[in-house]
Amino acid sequence: MEVVVEERIVKDIKANLNIAGEVKRSRRILITLEKEDLLKVSEWIKGRGFEHLSAISVVDWLEAGIYEITYHVWSQEDKILITLKTSINRQKAVIDSVISVWDRSAGIHERELHELFGVNFEGNPDLVPLFLEDWEGPPPFRKDFNWREYTGEKYYDQENEREHVYYE
Amino acid sequence: MTRKMRGNMFTTSESIEPAIDTNYDLYFGPAHPGSGNFGVKLKVDGEVITSARADPGYLHRGFEKLMEYRIPLQNAVLSDRLCVLEPLNWNLVHAEAVDELMGVEPPERAKYIRVIMAELSRIQSHMIWYGVFCIGTGFESGFKIAFGYRDYILDIFELITGGRVYPAGYICPGGVRRDLPEGAEERILETLKKAEEMIRFEEMENPTLLSRSKGVGVLKSEDAIRLGATGPVIRASGIAMDVRRDDPYEVYDKLDFEVPVRTEGDAYARYLIGIEEMKQSVKIVRQAIDKLPAGEVIVPELRKPKLNTKIPEGEVYVRNEIARGEAAIHMVSNGSKYPYRVKVRGPDFLHMIPLLEHLLEGAQIADVPAIYWSLNICPADMDR
Numbered sequence: 001m002e003v004v005v006e007e008r009i010v011k012d013i014k015a016n017l018n019i020a021g022e023v024k025r026s027r028r029i030l031i032t033l034e035k036e037d038l039l040k041v042s043e044w045i046k047g048r049g050f051e052h053l054s055a056i057s058v059v060d061w062l063e064a065g066i067y068e069i070t071y072h073v074w075s076q077e078d079k080i081l082i083t084l085k086t087s088i089n090r091q092k093a094v095i096d097s098v099i100s101v102w103d104r105s106a107g108i109h110e111r112e113l114h115e116l117f118g119v120n121f122e123g124n125p126d127l128v129p130l131f132l133e134d135w136e137g138p139p140p141f142r143k144d145f146n147w148r149e150y151t152g153e154k155y156y157d158q159e160n161e162r163e164h165v166y167y168e
Numbered sequence: 169m170t171r172k173m174r175g176n177m178f179t180t181s182e183s184i185e186p187a188i189d190t191n192y193d194l195y196f197g198p199a200h201p202g203s204g205n206f207g208v209k210l211k212v213d214g215e216v217i218t219s220a221r222a223d224p225g226y227l228h229r230g231f232e233k234l235m236e237y238r239i240p241l242q243n244a245v246l247s248d249r250l251c252v253l254e255p256l257n258w259n260l261v262h263a264e265a266v267d268e269l270m271g272v273e274p275p276e277r278a279k280y281i282r283v284i285m286a287e288l289s290r291i292q293s294h295m296i297w298y299g300v301f302c303i304g305t306g307f308e309s310g311f312k313i314a315f316g317y318r319d320y321i322l323d324i325f326e327l328i329t330g331g332r333v334y335p336a337g338y339i340c341p342g343g344v345r346r347d348l349p350e351g352a353e354e355r356i357l358e359t360l361k362k363a364e365e366m367i368r369f370e371e372m373e374n375p376t377l378l379s380r381s382k383g384v385g386v387l388k389s390e391d392a393i394r395l396g397a398t399g400p401v402i403r404a405s406g407i408a409m410d411v412r413r414d415d416p417y418e419v420y421d422k423l424d425f426e427v428p429v430r431t432e433g434d435a436y437a438r439y440l441i442g443i444e445e446m447k448q449s450v451k452i453v454r455q456a457i458d459k460l461p462a463g464e465v466i467v468p469e470l471r472k473p474k475l476n477t478k479i480p481e482g483e484v485y486v487r488n489e490i491a492r493g494e495a496a497i498h499m500v501s502n503g504s505k506y507p508y509r510v511k512v513r514g515p516d517f518l519h520m521i522p523l524l525e526h527l528l529e530g531a532q533i534a535d536v537p538a539i540y541w542s543l544n545i546c547p548a549d550m551d552r
Contacts (some may be wrong), residue, residue: 105396
């Protein structure tokens with residue numbers, strides 16, 4: 001497969017922002033960056049035609065103590081998907097919001113991830129709960145959240161014979 | 169009108185302004201027959217909506233978390249439930265993500281069967297879209313006819329997968345679960361004629377639909393990209409974005425089809441795009457059946473799936489074009505038999521929250537169902 005355009009974009013990013021990228025396969029580029037560089041790179045690739053933010057995802061690496069945040073951005077012009085990957089400390093999960101770059105399509109993904117992982121996106125004014133109503137527990141998608149224990153305590157009655165099965 | 173009537177009835181002097189507050193809150197859904205398990209809180213002034221706030225979460229089942237505790241074989245079945253209206257397309261996204269992680273290349277015949285099933289699923293999903301759009305705008309016959317014709321396609325699903333609505337992981341990692349049964353190709357071709365009948369019915373000019381949807385809920389192309397629109401919604405706003413053509417998967421690069429685009433961006437344009445896409449899907453299925461090669465339908469090492477098959481370490485982001493728009497799965501594996509993290513990107517997550525809120529602002533109350541259903545929405549893949 002030809003990866004001419006992909007390599008040119010990686011070279012452009014290296015020349016303009018001094019950040020290394022990697023061509024994974026045709027139509028896929030991976031850029032690993034520091035969280036301080038996120039806004040700078042986002043703005044640059046948006047200007048380069050990467051206008052459609054497909055998704056933002058968080059991976060919780062419990063042992064390493066980090067959240068890996070990935071931004072998947074599509075360019076309709078070049079027909080290429082760039083994945084921006086950065087990591088933050090999961091105890092102090094704070095990162096700049098990209099709402100200034102990709103507007104509300106970024107805002108809604110950040111709102112979801114704030115609820116499910118407890119990541120704070122600085123600069124996003126709308127981080128109110130989305131799916132979970134009256135949720136008092138910790139962010140439920142964290143790897144250290146023991147949902148079995150939580151639901152047992154919260155929703156089942158240990159005295160009730162019929163619900164014993166949840167405690168075995 | 170209310171203000172004036174009240175003024176005439178209860179006041180004697182013209183100069184006294186009646187103390188009526190025309191601002192109120194209106195809750196559209198979640199028990200509204202047309203809304204699905206989803207609500208929108210509307211702030212209304214008289215007949216005009218001043219602001220809208222989506223209220224999702226009624227169908228939040230935590231699929232992404234559930235998948236972290238299951239092997240791909242179980243997740244294939246689980247992926248059906250991501251969207252009730254097009255389970256086969258979600259099967260396909262999940263299967264492709266696992267294929268790519270495991271480095272498995274499905275046999276050529278399996279790829280064609282996958283495309284046939286995905287496109288049939290798209291046709292029946294677009295029929296539902298038309299049906300609920302009709303019932304939302306007060307044209308009930310359209311709803312009944314669309315759901316009637318959809319059943320012909322469900323018959324095909326029953327024949328091939330064993331389930332009418334949920335295929336139970338028919339499209340699985342490595343290929344498809346079973347080969348097409350005898351005579352399935354002919355049955356599919358016959359059903360396509362039925363689908364074409366339905367398309368002809370949809371194409372008939374319909375004053376009810378026309379008057380309710382023309383010029384309603386206009387989405388400008390610059391807003392479409394800003395709010396994350398994909399699929400038929402963005403194509404009705406003048407941007408030809410289609411994953412099948414731009415980022416081809418399976419055998420879409422070997423098939424000839426067009427990507428319909430319109431520039432009006434209103435509810436009527438979205439409805440016309442739906443019709444055009446059904447035609448293209450019929451065309452794709454015909455070609456795929458024509459080219460269907462012989463051979464295996466699943467890679468031999470996955471034919472009898474083992475329970476402790478390890479997923480190699482890695483990370484993939486797989487995008488597909490489903491009936492509603494761009495669907496994607498971000499799957500991360502740390503080398504165990506369960507995926508470490510699965511992120512599901514449903515098109516309706518963006519269509520139903522930022523986009524719907526944007527379109528409803530400034531609209532009339534009476535236009536809410538037309539706008540709502542013209543987006544081809546499904547709360548299941550928004551909440552996941």
